[in-house]
Amino acid sequence: MDERITRINTAASFIESRLEGRKPIAAIILGSGLGQLAEIIEDPIIIPYTKIPCFPVSSVIGHKGNFICGNLGGKCVIAMQGRFHYYEGYSMSTLTLPVRVMCKLGIKYLFVSNAAGALNPEYKVGDTIIIKDHINFMPNPLIGPNMDDFGPRFPDMTCPYDLELQQKALDIAAELGFKLHRGIYFGGSGPSYETPAEVRFFRASGADLVGMSTVPEVIVARHSGLRVFGMSVVTNVCNTENVERNFNDGEDVVQQANAATKRMIPLFTKMIESL
Numbered sequence: 001m002d003e004r005i006t007r008i009n010t011a012a013s014f015i016e017s018r019l020e021g022r023k024p025i026a027a028i029i030l031g032s033g034l035g036q037l038a039e040i041i042e043d044p045i046i047i048p049y050t051k052i053p054c055f056p057v058s059s060v061i062g063h064k065g066n067f068i069c070g071n072l073g074g075k076c077v078i079a080m081q082g083r084f085h086y087y088e089g090y091s092m093s094t095l096t097l098p099v100r101v102m103c104k105l106g107i108k109y110l111f112v113s114n115a116a117g118a119l120n121p122e123y124k125v126g127d128t129i130i131i132k133d134h135i136n137f138m139p140n141p142l143i144g145p146n147m148d149d150f151g152p153r154f155p156d157m158t159c160p161y162d163l164e165l166q167q168k169a170l171d172i173a174a175e176l177g178f179k180l181h182r183g184i185y186f187g188g189s190g191p192s193y194e195t196p197a198e199v200r201f202f203r204a205s206g207a208d209l210v211g212m213s214t215v216p217e218v219i220v221a222r223h224s225g226l227r228v229f230g231m232s233v234v235t236n237v238c239n240t241e242n243v244e245r246n247f248n249d250g251e252d253v254v255q256q257a258n259a260a261t262k263r264m265i266p267l268f269t270k271m272i273e274s275l
């Protein structure tokens with residue numbers, strides 16, 4: 001059997017055996033500094049990644065490594081507290097394994113959040129942006145023999161981010177009294193931040209945000225037909241000119257992401273409640 005499928009099945013069976021019959025309908029990938037959403041999941045079953053056979057382990061600041069399954073907005077969800085990045089050295093197949101595993105568990109929706117740099121000059125630090133599309137600048141995670149049980153060889157990408165969920169987010173944000181932008185996310189490999197010339201290039205491509213995550217997981221989710229909602233927190237504004245100061249630092253990014261959590265918790269909760 002395909003070694004990738006064996007890993008997916010082994011990890012999924014282990015997690016299933018810990019879920020006491022629970023059937024999560026939605027997965028939430030909690031990005032940099034957004035782990036606090038996990039704290040309001042009711043009646044949680046916590047499964048550390050380190051306990052799961054065939055599972056990778058996360059190494060980045062601000063990241064824990066747990067699955068948390070419980071209720072949010074009255075629905076059974078499974079959250080990933082800590083995700084895997086291409087820049088950490090994982091293969092695309094390894095870093096998207098959790099999404100495959102959650103597909104096996106029967107989820108229908110994937111909610112993702114991340115920290116991103118603003119390319120769009122209208123965005124400010126702390127803004128929360130609905131991801132409406134992306135540009136993939138990393139290797140495609142579907143390269144290799146197609147896993148036919150999950151999806152087609154050439155999956156459509158016309159609408160990677162669900163339009164109904166985007167509208168729902170706009171409506172709920174209006175109800176809650178805050179504004180959301182909608183933007184295009186440029187997914188680069190990192191780990192170095194962008195040079196000003198790259199920032200100008202990415203901006204010219206039509207992107208509004210740049211980050212180092214999310215796109216691989218979304219491609220794999222869409223391969224299996226999951227409905228995806230993505231949100232970025234602007235943690236810094238990208239430089240378009242060479243300056244002698246270093247504006248980007250890892251701790252700063254985590255702090256800004258934490259501040260936006262206060263808006264994202266009720267938004268995500270209400271969105272999941274409405275599924």
Ligand code: HPA
Nearest residue numbers: 115116117210211212235
């Ligand atoms: N570039 C890439 N990734 C990021 C940034 C950035 O400026 N900020 C947060 N993640």
